[in-house]
Amino acid sequence: MEYNPQEIEPKWQQQWEAADLFRVTEDPARPKYYVLEMLPYPSGTLHMGHIRNYSIGDALARYKWMQGFSVLHPMGWDAFGLPAENAAIKNQRPPREYTLSNIAHMKRQHRRFGFSYDWAREVSTCEPEYYRWNQWFFLKMLERGLAYRKNAQVNWCPECATVLANEQVVDGCCWRHESTRVEQRALEQWFLKTTAYADQLLADMDRLQEGWPERVLTMQRNWIGRSEGARIDFRLEGPGGKPADPITVFTTRIDTIYGATCVLLAPEHPLTAQLVAGRADLQAAVRALVDSRHGGDATDLEKQGVFLERFALNPFSGERLPIWVANFVLLEYGTGAIMAVPAHDDRDHEFCMKYGLPIPTVIVPAGGEAAPAQGAFTEDGVLVNSGPFTGLPSAPAREKMAALGREKGFAEATVTYRLRDWGVSRQRYWGTPIPVVHCAACGVVPVPEDQLPVLLPLNIEITGMGGSPLQTVPEFLNTTCPRCGGPARRDTDTMDTFVDSSWYFYRYCDPRNDRAPFDSAKIAYWFPIDQYIGGVEHAILHLIYSRFFTKVMRDLGLIKNDEPTRRLFTQGMVIKDGAKMSKNLGNVVDPEKLVDEYGADTARLFCLFAAPPEKDLDWTDSGVEGMYRFLSRVYRFVTREDRQPGDGSADRQIRRKLHQTIRKVTEDFESRWHFNTSLAAIMELVNELYQNEANLSAGALREVLPNLALLLAPFAPYTAEDLWEKLARPGPVLRVPWPKFDAALATEDEAEVVLQVNGKLRGRLVVPRQTSRADLERLALADPKVHSFVDGKQILKVVVVPDKLVNVVVK
RNA sequence: GCCUGGGUGGUGGAAUGGCAGACACAAAGGACUUAAAAUCCUUUGGACCGCAAGGUCCGUGUGGGUUCGAGUCCCACCCCGGGCACCA
Numbered sequence: 001m002e003y004n005p006q007e008i009e010p011k012w013q014q015q016w017e018a019a020d021l022f023r024v025t026e027d028p029a030r031p032k033y034y035v036l037e038m039l040p041y042p043s044g045t046l047h048m049g050h051i052r053n054y055s056i057g058d059a060l061a062r063y064k065w066m067q068g069f070s071v072l073h074p075m076g077w078d079a080f081g082l083p084a085e086n087a088a089i090k091n092q093r094p095p096r097e098y099t100l101s102n103i104a105h106m107k108r109q110h111r112r113f114g115f116s117y118d119w120a121r122e123v124s125t126c127e128p129e130y131y132r133w134n135q136w137f138f139l140k141m142l143e144r145g146l147a148y149r150k151n152a153q154v155n156w157c158p159e160c161a162t163v164l165a166n167e168q169v170v171d172g173c174c175w176r177h178e179s180t181r182v183e184q185r186a187l188e189q190w191f192l193k194t195t196a197y198a199d200q201l202l203a204d205m206d207r208l209q210e211g212w213p214e215r216v217l218t219m220q221r222n223w224i225g226r227s228e229g230a231r232i233d234f235r236l237e238g239p240g241g242k243p244a245d246p247i248t249v250f251t252t253r254i255d256t257i258y259g260a261t262c263v264l265l266a267p268e269h270p271l272t273a274q275l276v277a278g279r280a281d282l283q284a285a286v287r288a289l290v291d292s293r294h295g296g297d298a299t300d301l302e303k304q305g306v307f308l309e310r311f312a313l314n315p316f317s318g319e320r321l322p323i324w325v326a327n328f329v330l331l332e333y334g335t336g337a338i339m340a341v342p343a344h345d346d347r348d349h350e351f352c353m354k355y356g357l358p359i360p361t362v363i364v365p366a367g368g369e370a371a372p373a374q375g376a377f378t379e380d381g382v383l384v385n386s387g388p389f390t391g392l393p394s395a396p397a398r399e400k401m402a403a404l405g406r407e408k409g410f411a412e413a414t415v416t417y418r419l420r421d422w423g424v425s426r427q428r429y430w431g432t433p434i435p436v437v438h439c440a441a442c443g444v445v446p447v448p449e450d451q452l453p454v455l456l457p458l459n460i461e462i463t464g465m466g467g468s469p470l471q472t473v474p475e476f477l478n479t480t481c482p483r484c485g486g487p488a489r490r491d492t493d494t495m496d497t498f499v500d501s502s503w504y505f506y507r508y509c510d511p512r513n514d515r516a517p518f519d520s521a522k523i524a525y526w527f528p529i530d531q532y533i534g535g536v537e538h539a540i541l542h543l544i545y546s547r548f549f550t551k552v553m554r555d556l557g558l559i560k561n562d563e564p565t566r567r568l569f570t571q572g573m574v575i576k577d578g579a580k581m582s583k584n585l586g587n588v589v590d591p592e593k594l595v596d597e598y599g600a601d602t603a604r605l606f607c608l609f610a611a612p613p614e615k616d617l618d619w620t621d622s623g624v625e626g627m628y629r630f631l632s633r634v635y636r637f638v639t640r641e642d643r644q645p646g647d648g649s650a651d652r653q654i655r656r657k658l659h660q661t662i663r664k665v666t667e668d669f670e671s672r673w674h675f676n677t678s679l680a681a682i683m684e685l686v687n688e689l690y691q692n693e694a695n696l697s698a699g700a701l702r703e704v705l706p707n708l709a710l711l712l713a714p715f716a717p718y719t720a721e722d723l724w725e726k727l728a729r730p731g732p733v734l735r736v737p738w739p740k741f742d743a744a745l746a747t748e749d750e751a752e753v754v755l756q757v758n759g760k761l762r763g764r765l766v767v768p769r770q771t772s773r774a775d776l777e778r779l780a781l782a783d784p785k786v787h788s789f790v791d792g793k794q795i796l797k798v799v800v801v802p803d804k805l806v807n808v809v810v811k
Numbered sequence: 812g813c814c815u816g817g818g819u820g821g822u823g824g825a826a827u828g829g830c831a832g833a834c835a836c837a838a839a840g841g842a843c844u845u846a847a848a849a850u851c852c853u854u855u856g857g858a859c860c861g862c863a864a865g866g867u868c869c870g871u872g873u874g875g876g877u878u879c880g881a882g883u884c885c886c887a888c889c890c891c892g893g894g895c896a897c898c899a
Contacts, residue, residue: 215815219894222814227898251899264899301897333898340899346812347897418898536893609835610823615816616892618823622836629850630835636850677825680834687834690851754830759880761830799879805829809879 003635005599008722013114022116024070026525033069034526035061038534039076042102046109048574051591055604056613057533058115059714063669066738074508076123077103080497084430088462095430113600121511125500132453133517134499135435139446146193156185163427189425194548198417211567216539223540225418230254230402232411234263234312250334255397258386259362260339262322263312266331275308289327303328303351315410334416349376362386424496429469431494439481439488448482468492502549529565536570572616601716602628608675638705638723648697658704659746661685662739707739751803755780757789773800780806
């Protein structure tokens with residue numbers, strides 16, 4: 001029979017759906033397995049990157065089902081976000097309608113592929129049933145001081161008179177007004193205190209070591225950026241030469257403090273404003289510094305500073321140090337102030353060279369090597385010219401100096417993180433409303449839990465102009481204060497969509513719960529996620545935020561697990577013509593066209609065969625053809641009706657090959673997921689079937705063919721299901737146990753032993769397995785070929801690896 | 812600059828110290844066919860020797876090293892991709 005995916009795929013899709021095949025519940029009698037693919041943004045159509053992601057996850061889910069697990073394999077929609085608003089501006093389509101129609105279309109595409117999702121658990125983050133729990137978590141964090149307000153910079157386009165998201169800023173300009181420079185404006189915004197968990201987020205990564213890619217952990221470690229150092233107070237010299245309030249600096253190199261030649265403040269540091277008060281010239285110079293930072297790359301920013309004509313005292317040496325404001329000092333990191341040690345820091349060196357400040361050496365390389373002739377010596381060494389600390393190596397000096405500072409009250413060892421709190425306010429419409437009201441009398445008042453959800457109004461015109469769009473909806477904006485009952489205004493910002501995706505995988509466990517985000521018992525059953533699969537582009541933000549949410553939820557007593565995900569797999573991108581598929585480049589392949597032409601199984605198979613799943617995959621149309629040919633070849637062989645049974649002379653060989661293939665595919669699932677090699681092994685089996693067709697007995701085919709269908713089931717499920725039916729086996733395949741291999745049968749009983757002389761291949765020997773070392777050595781030396789290379793030379797040594805190789809070393 | 816992943820035939824890739832190039836794509840040739848498609852079979856890293864069967868040498872970015880033996884381990888360097896980037 002000919003392979004006809006256009007006929008068999010819709011047939012099985014309907015049967016699977018009718019049987020509710022992928023429905024799963026908590027079953028105490030079976031082991032559980034939670035396999036999760038990152039939920040998509042409903043952009044309108046699935047692209048090949050999605051298909052690749054889901055093909056990997058689906059192969060795993062189906063394999064686990066066949067292994068007897070209860071497999072939770074859900075799908076949903078990350079449905080809030082900017083594109084829906086842009087569509088509203090461009091096409092006058094309401095964001096909700098746009099989003100829902102995209103979801104409907106993508107879901108149809110999904111179903112054609114036949115992925116094994118339990119659609120009864122579908123979650124869409126833009127529905128009030130979902131986002132009310134975003135609001136609920138927000139209120140819980142507010143109660144615990146984990147959500148707070150502060151001033152922060154936003155991107156502002158003067159032309160649109162609106163706030164821009166970072167992705168709307170292109171080369172420092174507005175995406176819609178290419179020549180308009182984006183300005184920075186300060187706005188009161190909501191933050192979640194991710195920094196409160198910085199130490200835990202870092203420490204718990206040790207537990208992820210096994211199941212997470214090393215590079216993702218490294219990226220997260222860098223992002224959290226823990227540095228050990230010290231805070232040091234430099235007292236300000238007051239007007240009468242007397243010390244006044246201190247400037248606190250952070251440094252990791254307190255051992256270099258005798259080499260400090262000035263103190264540098266960030267332009268935005270509160271002390272800066274104080275110190276330039278009444279000096280219009282200095283104020284203007286500081287403003288110019290701030291401007292120097294905007295636009296352009298931070299890397300090639302020229303260092304600039306302004307001397308404030310004031311001094312601070314080095315608490316160790318008592319030296320008077322000039323106070324400068326410098327454009328490269330960041331308010332957000334450390335204390336927003338540093339001591340400049342030009343001899344031992346590259347940036348300080350550049351700065352002090354430029355302004356002619358002294359560059360005294362206080363650290364020399366240990367072991368008497370020479371310090372670099374130019375630039376700063378930034379490594380640890382031995383202290384010189386450092387008062388009582390002279391002669392100490394850097395590390396103990398740091399400890400002693402911090403201890404002294406602590407004793408005297410002007411310094412303290414401390415830890416600083418690069419991680420910042422998570423700004424979640426967005427001046428956008430299509431998102432979760434922030435559930436607080438602003439009351440003139442009571443200030444910021446949380447919306448009481450029983451009034452949730454704060455519904456996002458649907459009748460609104462999106463113009464892309466002005467501030468938060470929700471300000472234009474009076475019915476939403478105007479409310480009463482829950483505390484005093486007086487008139488109040490709702491917060492008109494919405495939450496970052498990363499909030500939605502920080503906990504969605506918990507909701508899958510109990511998606512229709514209307515009394516709580518979920519039932520904790522269900523979480524206890526399913527969590528942690530056994531395998532999470534997605535693109536590496538989410539290595540930092542999404543994966544840190546969701547780890548943060550998990551820790552908060554645990555501290556709220558809702559869940560018991562510390563981490564959401566046991567194992568993470570990051571798949572590679574899909575590349576065509578040397579670039580990532582994108583509409584701009586016009587190199588996209590439409591998955592649906594592939595299904596029309598070749599069927600979903602062919603598309604899946606190509607995604608799995610063309611490269612190992614963690615690597616980027618090069619798309620080729622001819623490769624797709626190849627997969628179609630392979631499936632056709634399998635189908636034709638299995639369904640052949642006119643076959644005359646052979647004499648069975650190849651039975652032994654084909655059964656061995658079958659068991660080797662089962663072993664190979666099973667091992668691939670249990671280790672590296674190199675499905676490209678699993679499929680190659682299955683292809684070899686099929687090739688052997690064709691080659692030995694005339695010599696296979698009916699009995700051998702009765703063993704091999706059904707197992708071949710089972711081996712294909714995780715990768716090409718429609719084809720496998722149809723073959724299973726054609727072989728008159730009771731299905732569905734998903735409920736059939738994964739085949740087991742017979743280890744003895746899979747092992748060859750003869751071994752081909754390689755013969756080498758001085759490491760060079762000189763011959764082969766077929767011997768019974770487990771032939772003794774002595775026999776192997778004797779046989780090798782007796783081999784005429786080996787003999788011709790050994791003859792007349794002195795044998796130094798003979799290396800024998802049983803069942804593998806004999807290497808004769810001669811001189 | 813720092814942190815990462817990688818560099819193997821015409822192409823995607825295989826080989827977790829032991830036969831480099833599994834499997835597939837592409838290409839070439841052949842069978843079947845009136846013909847085409849489809850299908851099936853054969854060849855396919857390079858150089859050289861041989862009428863042939865077959866054989867020799869070279870070959871995994873470059874240079875060193877460890878080892879009986881290195882694509883694989885170690886050191887140095889070159890190139891490409893990704894992330895972070897004045898983080899004190």
